[in-house]
Amino acid sequence: MASHSSKTSPVGWSLALTLCFGAAAVTAAGCNEAEPEPGPAPAELVPDAAPLARLTAEQYRNTIRDLLPTVNSGHITFPVELEGRGGFENNAAFNTATPALVEAYQRAARHVASAAMEDIDAMLGCESLEEGCARGWLPGFAELAWRRPLTQAELDTLLANFDSWQGSHGTDVAVELSLSYLLQSAEFLYFPRFGTETVIEGTDAVPLTDYELASRLSYFLWNSMPDAELLDLAREGRLQDRQVLADQAFRMLGDYRAIDMVVSFHRQNWDFDDVGSNPIDLDYYAPVFEAMGLEAEDDKSDYYYLEYSPGARFESDVFVAQHVFHGEGTLEALLTSNKAWVTPDVARLAYQQEVDDSLAPITWGGLVAGEGNDEIGVWTTEYYPIELDPMQRAGLFTMAGFLSAKAGPQQPAPVRRGVTILDRLMCIELVPPGDVPPLEEAEALEPKTNRDKYAIHSQSEACAGCHDSIDGIGFTFENYDSLGRWRDTDNGYPVDATGQLLGTDQDGPVNDAVELMTKMGQSRAVHDCYTKQWFRYAFGRNEAAADVETVLAMQEGFWSSGGDIRLLIVNLAGSYSFRHRRAQGL
Amino acid sequence: MLNRRRFLTALGLASGSLFLPSLARRVRGAPGDPPTRLIVIVSQHGGWMPTWAMNPAGNPADAVWQHDLTAMSQAEFSPSLAPLFPYADRTIAIEGLSMVSGDIDPAGVLRHEIGQIHTLTGNEVEMVAGLPIGKSPSIDQLVANHIARPDRLRSLEVSIGDICPVVNYRDRLQPLLGENRMPVIHERLFGLVNGGAGGSPALVEQGKVMTMVDERYAALSSRLSTEDQQKVEVHRDLLSDLRGQVDGLMAASCEVPELQPVSDYNDEWAATVSMLTAALSCDLLRVATLNLATVPGNQLGIAGDDVHDGYAHQLATSDAAVQVMTDYTAYHSTQVAQLLAALDAIPEGDGTMLDNTLVLWTSELADGIHGFDRMPICLFGGQTWQTGRYIHYPSDVPYEAWVWDGVRRSSSGRPHQKLLSSILRGFGVPDPDTGEQWSAMPITELSGKDGAKIDCTGVLDELWNP
Incomplete structure (x- = not known):
């Protein structure tokens, strides 16, 4: 266990952990200790900027799996989409629709609806389609698909069209078209989060509604739709209760999703x-x-x-x-x-x-x-x-x-390995080179090993700035060839896997990748990077200046907990930012 | 590697009433007519001017000049472009344009990334969450706005090989990533034609479904912040386009090509050309971009080597790199020639589809060492401009073109924005502000050496003046 496993409450911990998620209060069994309800939120508590999020391809497939269990959702494909640097597939900064995506949504909705018809009796759960069964089933299904109850007007539209299609084409087609409609609608594909109508006094924040909380929690913890228990709690208005929300978070972490x-x-x-x-x-x-x-x-x-x-x-x-x-x-x-x-x-x-x-x-x-x-x-x-x-x-x-993965066809790729570690484990964004100076010394050096070949980088002043960091990490993996096999020699020469770690609290020379990873496992900087990435994933956006306190509190909490990943997840889900959104702009 | 005749056979175009273009003279249409289709090909790592450029007459480097490609022998064609010799009469090779705007762009990202945005938008980079994004539409989309049928697909973006970085932008911050899965492309192009899935009621009623869906987006949009509202409005626009397309595509009839199994880069190219030419011939779409990922070493006879780092970056100092990257460009020339053959094999009016299709071949860089100066550019087909020409522009722009760190040329080639504007004007795309003929890309002027102004407006007059 790393040396950072003290459980003392860190500065700023309480800012983000407004549920009962203070480190001392959490046990594997759940949240046992309710903290007092907060009064008006302190000014430093920042609600989520809440850009409009949209289902990722993975979330779409998972949702269909849970919504229509008889349909095989695994084959549904969508266009590849952009992600931000260090970002995730759910990054709202890049989720503006494209022609190919909207076509794919339409195609997927048709295919899913059509596939659902293959076992329509099982889906509807009734014996005869001719006795109003489908019409009676539809509102409940729509509520699941849209993750909230429909308004009366929405319900009227849905049923009026169902009736019209049923009259023209029969019940099966009416159900199929209704599904197609529901699955292409904004309420299914997007996550509108408006919050309640009450702006918290002295702040620019509104709490999310119970249904919005249910969705947000389930799409964070499960990458899929809320289940019946969550929706029941939302219907009863109980998810605003932090204890209930905490219990749900722990319950959900016990699920395969x-x-x-x-x-x-x-x-x-x-x-x-x-x-x-x-x-x-x-x-x-x-x-x-x-x-x-x-x-x-x-x-x-x-x-x-x-x-x-x-x-x-x-x-x-x-x-x-x-x-x-x-x-x-x-x-x-x-x-x-x-x-x-x-x-x-x-x-x-x-x-x-x-x-x-x-x-x-x-x-x-x-x-x-x-x-x-x-x-x-x-x-x-x-x-x-x-x-x-x-x-x-x-x-x-x-x-x-x-x-x-990070290797060439014959030889390992120390630069790709080093850059990946710097980027993904240390959150160090390298300033890319504006140029590629010719490496004229290459032939003179007569490289004997893969490392020698790459060491040429450090001969150039223009390259050395970045490559000291990159190669210091990348070279430590020279003991592994392009298949990932251990090797003691390269081209007949002993492998030199020494390197150095720069830019962390564990800086210093290392003998090989095992020592490097041991240092990284004990590094606060690496834990902080990991926490920041979880923040981005949980919120579906990169952190902004206003999120500094939230991120700091999460980082402090994660480090103090000994790097407990599940606790970090629960704390993110319970954070003030996660449960509120900014009122501005609505 | 496929040769030309085998490739045509694979496409099903080499027999029957169709003909190999080299075996029959084409019947040309009226010069000056705008093309009805645009295909953009973007390959990576630029070219290498010493093995790309052609100057058999020994013309001076410091003057604008043109040379008749059809008067050249095969031996006189440069090694990089040699495979295009059979299409010399359908080619305009342009030497001497530069992406000066990319060189000046302060985005602070890789020059590949800068080039991928500038090359078709002619505009600078906008950074979003650490990622460089285009801030205005690319020319293919501006052309699509003008020529696409509302009842057909607007455009197609394909990546050959790996998913390529984005070069197409529908509009500001609306990247169009190229699809590289052949079944997805096939479904997109042909899934609805010939009545779709038998014209089932569930399909026929999609128009009504989409009208209902649009109402949901309208209801949501009215409650959102400005930024989110823009996002939803884009979705609504696309739904509106799709509504017209679904009915139109179902009504379209087309001989759908079989989905070919693919196992490598060349297979993907062949399958894409097959699908694209079929879709174009049925008028299912009119604009496409084929974005070519770095050619794998095994296609170039250097299996096991990294083309990008091992050769492209060493162009200035290694003869081996020059040979490999020349082969690399020639490989793409072969592919382009195959596309031209496929287009030229389909009769249309008094000529062939190639007569009505403009093909642009460009890159995100001028060369593998990340230069932007003197880019390798070719135009093919169409009737707007007289083809069969090589156009040379001198380096007479007052900008010290970057070669590599610490090395700059004393001047630069002409801004590539003029090429983009030429293509838009060639298609008859009107200027959005004046409604007159297209005159300029978003970047209209750049600051050069000693504060000299570089004019990026206007067109390449030589295209209209052989």
Whole structure:
């Protein structure tokens, strides 16, 4: 455990933790100690700027899964969208619709509605469509889809059109068109958060309504729609009660959907999607594959792209899920633990170990690029628990996924590895070079190793400024080749994996990546960066100047808790900013 | 690698009543007519002028001059452009335009990113949440505003290979990211044509559904802050466009090409060309951008090497890099020639589709060492301008063009905004303020050496004056 695990209440803690989420009050069982209701909010409490958010592709699929369980939502695709630097798929700064997106929404709504008709009886839950069953079912479904009750006028419009379509085309078509309408509407695709009509005295804040809170909580903690319990509480007006909200947050963290959400955060934050994108040079690594009995080019290719890469991709997911929900649950564990869950293929190839198949595996899978003309495929397999060599491996960034993604076809890419660590773990945005000065010394140096080749950067004054930081980190990963395998030599020469950490509270020289990650796991700066990224994810936007106090309080709380990830999530959900929005501009 | 005849066979265009363009002379339409379609091709890392430029007559570098491409032999074509020799008579190669505005842009981001925004918007970068974004529409969208049918798709943006950085902007802060999944593109282009899914009532009633949906957006919009309201209004605009498109596309008839399986970069190109030419021939859309990601090394015979870092960045100091990046541009020239062949193989009126389609090939940079000066630019097809020409512009703009750190040229090529304005004027896009012919991109003037003013307005007169 890192040395920062004291539980003393930090300065500013209470600012953001207006639920009962003070560190001393939280237990794994839930929130046991209600704090007094606040009076008028102190001026420094800042409500959310609340730009209009929209469902991400992942949220859309999850919502359909929960709303219409008979429909296979996994195949629904949407255009790729921009994300901000260090941002997330839900960043509202980039969610202005495009023609391709609106077309995709229309297409998805039609397809989902049509697919739902295949088992319309199960969906409607009644025996006969001719006795007003569908008409009676529709308002309840609309409330779920729009995540709030419809006004009478909205209901009248919905039913009038249903009646008209039923008269013209029959009940099935009327239901299908009604679904298509509901799923394309702003209330389904966007998250309008207006708040209550009461501006809190002395502030520029309005509390979110109960239904808005239910949605906000569920799309943060579950990446999906509120369930019946949350909606019931909203209907009863009980989510304004901080104790009730806290209890719900803890309840929701015990659901599989929260695991998916935490995995999704790390996928985006640490760029898991990049795994498998590196076109490995199969000829260069032929001896490795041939040693495994793979001779034909197609066999090598199939093994790498269809077995190894998906295995390496999703071992990161399993690692996060297991450590956060069934382990210490700390950032330090993610960055330093050598306890992993891997496929036999990855174990054999990357870690030169065999899994113990007598141990209970974790079954895990996810969406991958489809084969042939399939847009999306589903890849599922079993991951066996394994203890990796602690002298070689420490946490996610010394595992096959990250290492194989940030590599060239033959040799590792220390610059990409270093930049990713700086950007994603340390929140250090490098000023990109305005130029690429020619590296004329390259040939004179006669590089013997991969490191030598990249060390040329430091010969140029123009490059050294950034590359001292980048390479100081990136070179520590030289012990891992492009497949993520450990290597002691490179081109016949001993690997030099020494480096240095700059820009943190743990600065100094390191011997290798294991030592680097140990330092990072104990770094306050790394914890602060991680907290800032969670803020961005939870709020669907980058932090602004007005958010300084909120972010600081969250960072202080996370550090003081020993880097407890679940506690951080609950504290974000309970923060004043999360529960209020600015009244201005409405 | 596909050769031209095999490629046409793959597209199903090399047999029957269609013809290979090199085997038959084209029947040309009336010169001066505006094109009815625009295809923009954006490749990465620019070119390399020593192996791109052509000057068989030994004309002076400090003058504006033109050369007849059709009078050149295949051996006289530059190595980078050699694969385009069969289309010499349909080509205008332009040497000597520069992205001066990109060089001056203070955004403080990578020059690739600056170039990706300037190249088609002709405007500077706006930073949003740490990301550079375009602040005005790109020319493809301005052309689409003018020529797109309201009952058809407005435009198509494709990435070949990896998802490419955005070069197309519908408007300020409205990036159009190119799609690289072939099934998605196929569905988008052809999913509704020929009556859609059998013209089911659920499909036929979509128009009414969308009218109802629009009412929801209108209700929401009225309650939002100005910024959010703009977001919702964009969605409403797009819904309105879509409403017309759904009915129109369902009414359209088209021989839908099969979705081809793809396994590499070249496959994706072939599949895209196949789908695009079919969609254009059925008038399902009129404007498209093909954004080409960095060509993988295995397509260039250098599997295992990093084209970008290993070669593009070394152009100034390595003969090997010059060879690879020349091959790189020639690879794209081959692809462009394949697209031209596909367009030229489809009869239209008295000629072929190529006669009515303007193809622009440009890049986000002038060269792999991140220069913006003297960009490699080609125009193909159409009848607005006489093709079969090489146009050279001297470096006579008073701006010290950046070459790399610490190295600048004493002057620069002419602002590329003039090319963008020429294309808009060529399509007859009116100036939004005056309603007169198009005259200028958003950046109209730049400050050059010793405060000299650089005029970015107007057009390239030589396009109209062979």
